[in-house]
Amino acid sequence: xxxxxxxxxxxxKLTRAxxxxxxxxxxxxxxxxxxxxxxxxRHDLIWATVFLLPAxxxxxxxxxxxxVGAISSSLHTxxxxxxxxxxxxxxxxxxxxxxxxxxxxxxxxTIAFNLVINPLQIAIALVISLVMTRTxxxxxLWRTLVFIPATVPIVGSTIAWGIGLRWDGPVNAIISAxxxxxxxxxxxxxxxxxxxxxxxxWIGVGYWMLxxxxxxxxxxxxxxEAAKIDRAGPIRTxxxxxxxxxxxxxxxxxxxxxxxxxxxxxxxxxxxxGGPQSSTALLMFDAxxxxxxxxxRNLGAAEVVILASIMLTFVALQFFLLxxxxxxxxGSK
Amino acid sequence: xxxxxxxxxxxxxxAAIFATVGCTTASDVADSSAxxxxxxxxxxxxxxSIPDTDPVATIxxxxxxxxxxxxxxxxxxxxxxxxxxxxxxxxxxxxDALNAAIDAGVSAKNGTPDVYWADxxxxxxxxxxxxxxxxxxxFAPYSDAWDDASYKGASVGDTLQGVPIANSSQLLYYNKDLxxxxxVDYPSNDPNSRITWEDIKQNSKNLVADGTKNGIVFGQVDRxxxxxxxxxxxxxxxxxxxxxxxxxxxxxxxxxxxxDFYGSLFAEGLSPRGITPEQNDQEFLDGNTxxxxxxxxxxxxxxxxxxxxxxxxxxxxxxxxxxTATGSWALxxxxxxxxxxxxxxxxxxxxxxxxxxxxxxxxxxELPANKAGKDFYYAKDVFKSDEGDKAAKIIGxxxxxxxxxxxxxxxxxxFEGIVNRAFADIRNGIDARTALEAASTELEAAWQTYK
Numbered sequence: 001x002x003x004x005x006x007x008x009x010x011x012x013k014l015t016r017a018x019x020x021x022x023x024x025x026x027x028x029x030x031x032x033x034x035x036x037x038x039x040x041x042r043h044d045l046i047w048a049t050v051f052l053l054p055a056x057x058x059x060x061x062x063x064x065x066x067x068v069g070a071i072s073s074s075l076h077t078x079x080x081x082x083x084x085x086x087x088x089x090x091x092x093x094x095x096x097x098x099x100x101x102x103x104x105x106x107x108x109x110t111i112a113f114n115l116v117i118n119p120l121q122i123a124i125a126l127v128i129s130l131v132m133t134r135t136x137x138x139x140x141l142w143r144t145l146v147f148i149p150a151t152v153p154i155v156g157s158t159i160a161w162g163i164g165l166r167w168d169g170p171v172n173a174i175i176s177a178x179x180x181x182x183x184x185x186x187x188x189x190x191x192x193x194x195x196x197x198x199x200x201x202w203i204g205v206g207y208w209m210l211x212x213x214x215x216x217x218x219x220x221x222x223x224x225e226a227a228k229i230d231r232a233g234p235i236r237t238x239x240x241x242x243x244x245x246x247x248x249x250x251x252x253x254x255x256x257x258x259x260x261x262x263x264x265x266x267x268x269x270x271x272x273x274g275g276p277q278s279s280t281a282l283l284m285f286d287a288x289x290x291x292x293x294x295x296x297r298n299l300g301a302a303e304v305v306i307l308a309s310i311m312l313t314f315v316a317l318q319f320f321l322l323x324x325x326x327x328x329x330x331g332s333k
Numbered sequence: 334x335x336x337x338x339x340x341x342x343x344x345x346x347x348a349a350i351f352a353t354v355g356c357t358t359a360s361d362v363a364d365s366s367a368x369x370x371x372x373x374x375x376x377x378x379x380x381x382s383i384p385d386t387d388p389v390a391t392i393x394x395x396x397x398x399x400x401x402x403x404x405x406x407x408x409x410x411x412x413x414x415x416x417x418x419x420x421x422x423x424x425x426x427x428x429d430a431l432n433a434a435i436d437a438g439v440s441a442k443n444g445t446p447d448v449y450w451a452d453x454x455x456x457x458x459x460x461x462x463x464x465x466x467x468x469x470x471x472f473a474p475y476s477d478a479w480d481d482a483s484y485k486g487a488s489v490g491d492t493l494q495g496v497p498i499a500n501s502s503q504l505l506y507y508n509k510d511l512x513x514x515x516x517v518d519y520p521s522n523d524p525n526s527r528i529t530w531e532d533i534k535q536n537s538k539n540l541v542a543d544g545t546k547n548g549i550v551f552g553q554v555d556r557x558x559x560x561x562x563x564x565x566x567x568x569x570x571x572x573x574x575x576x577x578x579x580x581x582x583x584x585x586x587x588x589x590x591x592x593d594f595y596g597s598l599f600a601e602g603l604s605p606r607g608i609t610p611e612q613n614d615q616e617f618l619d620g621n622t623x624x625x626x627x628x629x630x631x632x633x634x635x636x637x638x639x640x641x642x643x644x645x646x647x648x649x650x651x652x653x654x655x656x657t658a659t660g661s662w663a664l665x666x667x668x669x670x671x672x673x674x675x676x677x678x679x680x681x682x683x684x685x686x687x688x689x690x691x692x693x694x695x696x697x698x699e700l701p702a703n704k705a706g707k708d709f710y711y712a713k714d715v716f717k718s719d720e721g722d723k724a725a726k727i728i729g730x731x732x733x734x735x736x737x738x739x740x741x742x743x744x745x746x747x748f749e750g751i752v753n754r755a756f757a758d759i760r761n762g763i764d765a766r767t768a769l770e771a772a773s774t775e776l777e778a779a780w781q782t783y784k
Contacts, residue, residue, distance in 0.1 A: 080746070080782060081462030082440025083668075100778045166607045187606065187761040276758045277771065292433045294747050295440075295462060296782060 067308075073301035080295035093302035102278065103286070103303075109193070110262070110283040111310065117197050117261050122253060125205045129212035130242070143213070150207035154266045161199045162186065162271045189279040192272050196280055199267045204260065208253045215249030216242065251322045255315050262311045283307045377668040383471050383677045387418040390675035395424045395434055395446035397662070404696050411694040412682055419675045428610075432746065439464045444669040447676040451495050451665035453486035454739035454749075459665060461743040461783075465494040466666035471677055472496060475685045483702035486738065487663040495663030496684040497702035498691045502731045503559060503658045504724060505648060506617065506625040509641040512536075515543035520624075520645035522723055524730060529651040530563075530594060533624055537603040540623045548603035552613050552627030555756040557749050559626060559658050561739060563591035566653035571740040572752060573776075578742035579783055581776040583752065583769050591650070592756070592765035599760050606760060617642075628658075629728055630697055632715040644724045647731065659736035661700065700728060747779035 074093055078086025097103045132143050149157060164171050165185040172182035185195045219242065227237045243250070263284045268274060274281035274289065281289075287307060291300025398405040400423065409421055424446060426434045431450060438446050451459055459465050469492045476484055476493070483497035505520055505528070512519060517536045520528040537548025553559035561571060569587030574580050582588075598604040608616060617625045618638045625631075626647065635642050649655040664680045666673065683691040688705035701710045716725045740748060755772035759765050
């Protein structure tokens with residue numbers, strides 16, 4: 001830091017301290033208080049830096065730097081594989097991607113998938129949470145049962161569902177036993193993505209439920225009592241009390257769920273491999289295949305940047321829609 | 334307080350998104366650091382030779398066969414005995430993960446693995462990516478050791494980029510009991526009365542009607558390696574034409590007709606839909622399959638089973654010509670290897686010494702690329718039975734007369750992935766023309782990189 005800058009810094013502090021002293025204490029005490037305050041703030045600043053440094057280094061090296069690397073890589077084009085040096089080529093990768101109708105289909109499919117799966121998962125999690133916060137027998141047992149799928153590694157759940165939904169698997173056996181027609185599930189272009197949604201929802205719902213239960217239980221009982229006195233029915237109570245009071249956990253769940261589903265990969269890689277007829281080729285899987293299957297790292301990086309941009313747009317929209325100032329009067333503390 | 338919580342959620346969201354970008358592109362960062370390391374350290378062009386005395390070294394081999402189930406352990410033990418100074422660390426990956434493992438390993442530029450299993454039709458693509466070491470100078474003195482087709486299969490232009498360790502062929506195995514039960518004649522071993530695909534389909538219908546679970550099963554279901562023989566039998570190209578074989582050619586009549594046929598086998602319940610290549614052998618060994626197309630590597634399992642099996646010539650289309658799959662594995666050297674000389678000694682031992690150590694010491698009946706290896710190959714136990722003897726004669730005939738190599742192109746990596754997915758779609762009931770046209774469009778886009 002240059003002496004001039006230090007002077008400026010000190011002057012700002014002096015001014016602030018001066019204002020405070022001017023209001024709180026006698027004028028004679030100013031110089032000593034000024035010095036003390038300045039010294040304490042610098043002391044705090046040093047220690048804050050020391051404590052924050054490891055986290056900052058970790059965030060910069062493992063998060064920000066790779067993100068910058070991905071953006072830089074997406075602006076280069078190179079021969080597939082990681083040995084030859086790529087050359088800077090502005091937006092060539094992006095142009096190539098957007099000129100490819102199959103890639104546009106991947107983006108549309110990814111967005112459509114997320115527009116269905118996220119509200120679906122959260123709605124189911126919310127309904128289950130409401131049931132699980134009522135006084136029902138064996139509540140702990142039911143909660144545990146719903147949560148168990150979240151504790152099983154996703155690879156295990158995926159394999160189990162892959163077998164379960166096979167042509168000759170148990171689900172079709174049940175359908176046949178009930179007099180229905182066996183369904184192709186993962187082997188049909190019309191049903192594969194829906195089957196993926198089923199698997200992901202089965203895995204995810206229990207996890208999101210946990211946060212929502214915590215949120216519901218944190219809502220003060222008085223609100224419900226007040227609603228009761230006002231003769232509000234269960235639906236009115238749900239929309240006027242539960243939902244507004246649940247905004248914060250709901251926002252967290254919505255954002256986390258969206259992020260998780262945008263990067264959903266395992267069921268697609270293990271069961272459908274993007275097929276049949278590319279019907280389950282979502283952007284995350286496509287980026288993986290481009291990068292590691294074909295070795296086109298730069299093109300894959302461009303896909304990842306596009307994925308992250310779409311995801312950010314969605315998350316920003318969610319923040320906007322669930323912003324706090326829309327909270328009804330009396331709801332804030 | 335409110336804003337603090339909201340900031341916390343915002344930070345979480347940003348961190349999660351950064352994590353996405355970060356995780357998926359960790360390789361890019363690894364790349365940039367590795368390239369600087371490569372620039373200062375590893376010299377990929379330094380001269381090397383195959384020394385007469387073994388250096389003390391540890392090399393890493395990335396391979397396909399499992400140590401125990403795939404009988405790779407006896408091979409490595411025999412090498413350790415012949416070359417005690419060289420330690421081989423073996424990394425085993427499943428077939429579907431091999432290419433991604435090669436890509437990740439070599440592009441890290443740290444020299445691991447030193448040597449890896451390379452599918453011959455991929456060698457052109459691997460070389461174009463800079464993943465192989467030119468072996469021409471060091472291995473030229475041994476080029477006579479291999480049959481011509483294998484030498485060419487491991488070469489790119491005039492340069493040798495891998496050493497061939499195996500060759501392959503395809504046979505039609507059948508379950509005698511199931512055929513007897515349905516009153517179906519055994520398929521022929523006479524090249525003049527080779528069974529047709531049309532007959533296989535008709536017989537399969539009779540067999541399934543008789544109670545057989547699977548009429549006909551492709552051992553390499555949905556894999557170009559085995560299915561290429563269908564369109565080519567009808568006069569189709571290997572899948573691409575033009576300069577560098579980079580113009581897709583999979584929508585012509587031979588491809589559509591033969592793939593219609595492939596799809597119909599599944600649609601009509603003659604082949605099982607949901608069984609993977611890894612499960613097919615067991616289906617035959619369990620007595621569930623009447624006809625089974627598979628390579629000679631299946632022979633040991635048959636010999637040690639109770640199945641009453643027979644073997645015949647690979648089928649062809651009545652309007653076409655007999656065609657069989659061929660080509661197999663080579664060993665390629667990582668250009669960033671720090672132990673090129675020790676690695677070369679290992680590669681030479683596997684493919685040249687003693688008629689190819691890999692063939693000699695691996696009990697499995699992998700067809701040798703080494704000419705001298707054929708002597709002890711056909712003397713293996715698996716060929717001692719009557720049917721084994723027939724198999725040996727069929728392999729000899731097919732490799733010399735009907736074998737057709739897979740497509741040779743720098744775009745093979747994309748080609749195989751996209752075409753295999755089209756095969757899977759057809760198996761699952763998608764119309765062959767629709768699936769192949771979609772694959773052709775996808776290929777056009779993927780091959781832009783090479784044009």
